Amino acid sequence: MTSINSIQSLILDLPPSCIEFCPVARDYFVVGTYFLEKKEQEATAEDTTENNNDEESEEVEKKPQTRTGSLILFKVEDDKAIQVSTTQTPYAILDIHFSPHDPTLLAVAGSTGCVQLFNLQSTASSASLSPLSTYQYFGPSTLVLSLAWHPTMHSILGVTTSPGQVYLVDTSLPAAEVEGTAKEILAHDLEAWTLSFSSSGTSIYSGGDDATLRFSGLPASLNSTNTTTSNEDDEQEEQEDQQYVLTWQDRRAHNAGVTAILPLPSEQDILITGSYDDNIRVLYAPLQGRKQVLAEENLEGGVWRLKMLRAEGEKSRYTVLASCMHAGARIVEVKKDEGGEWTIEVLAKFEEHKSMNYGSDVQPGSENGGEQTIISTSFYDKLLCLWRFTLP
Template structure:
């Protein structure tokens, strides 16, 4: 295992919570920030997932708290990171993702029950705010989001009360309140979700240690409802439809925080948890879910990002954001021809972060291997680091 050092590091104005490179211009990336305004006579601190520690949810405070944030646009020039612009937001940002259907369209998960869209312009190196969708009560935190892989206007979101919902960005802003379609629900905060590769099902993980799965109603994938066909669509949604579902509460010993389905392996998931472990799971629709391999990464595995994918060979390289342990590059590999034997190897680690590493991403364009440029961040120390690692 190799220990990697940074090429450049810098301190941000606000704590960084999430990051993603711009698919329309690979030298640019965007960082979302999260700031909790402290109350008078309150010297306590809060992290982005708002816990007393890494495994327990915080006590609910009866008094409202003000959270704000920003989107920071950066550019990489050689070995240097340059800050281009900062866009303040009236809410803290917990997650952000560019659309796979439009590489300039960015969705942001807000701490006031909203999802906002932004437009990134490569020609002007700028971010422009678009629609703000107030899907939920302002006291609700939108904890994570994911674009649907085949329906351009659909997003999956998870929220602090525990629900996993589908929301529609084609609706007018003034009409979206309470339109989220609940597809799964956790007993505590729903930290993460991931669609199946074909978009016909969703996986989710929560602070209740549960990993959940549900097929999605076919009505979700009809074309956008117009005035003429809206009634037909509503009638379709009322029809009973058998939706296979399952849940597992035994595999993970703490909250489930990351889910990564493997390409060409429909029943195989890679998951991350507060219990510090990354796991390869067999998750057949019917039958027992089981651990095929697991590895202690020494920190809560908050996010997983594919670095290199060789589905036919059963070989995958993954970037893991490991909270208080920094970042890890991990190889997940199938042994033999079957689906039952897998192994995990930690290839490299980056440990210059002194607080929670929630956000890491890799510069697009080197998925076939070789040297990859990685940006990782940490929350309390507001640190952003540029480093590189050579993949096998």
């Protein structure tokens, strides 16, 4: 196992929560930040005695916490990440993803119940990030915790929320008309941390703080994500449409919250999952029947996010970048041997982060092997690091 040192490290202005390279302008990446403004200081006991106003004290206590953030655009040049621009946002950012259908389109999950789209415009020498529509799908007290683009329907996103629900939302609707249009697909008992579509787009997986992995087939009527029905006939049609949708949940495989889900593209019903319990797992999750953990490995920190570095489906070998919260980043190899047994091997560790490593990504363009340029971040120390690893 290799221990890796950074080539460059720098301190950001705000805590980084997520990161993604642009699929087409491959030298550019975007960092989302999350800042929780401190509550107004409570009155001292002495002041409270003087004022003796319980109603005012209750108002201060009920005042919602204010979260703000930013999108920071960087360019990788040789051995350095160079900051290009910063776009402030009136909400904290919890997740970002470029669209697989229009790789200049960036979706941003906000802390005030919104999803906002941005456009990354680039030339040979420069790039800029421009805000597009903001979609207020939920109330301002709901945090959109994660999002994913539907693999075949260009305008559809899956989103997860702090109350625990998993929804489909449609970005082709006018932004002023999206209230009440989010279609609930799954629900967790606590925060829904993550979701992933199957490669065909016909089903969805989600993970929550309730230590549960959930699955649902998706209804055929995805062309209408509006849950509002106009008459009894519409309601009956929707109920009939939902009758054949298979759903299941698994509470046994994970010992804490499920925070990352990575379906393997060439393997039937095989997932890689991450959890707060510090373990990465290979999970057999058939549509019907018992789910089974095929392999697991303790990565010494909560496995918050998983990113595929290389997928060799013909060999059943997969190399994955794991963001492991307080343990830093790991590069792991997941493979199936000739006897059908799955194994997990840690190839490398990056441990310069001194707080929560929530976001890591790899520069596109080296999927077939060779040297990988990786950016990893950590939250409380606001650290961003550039490092490299050569895939075996």
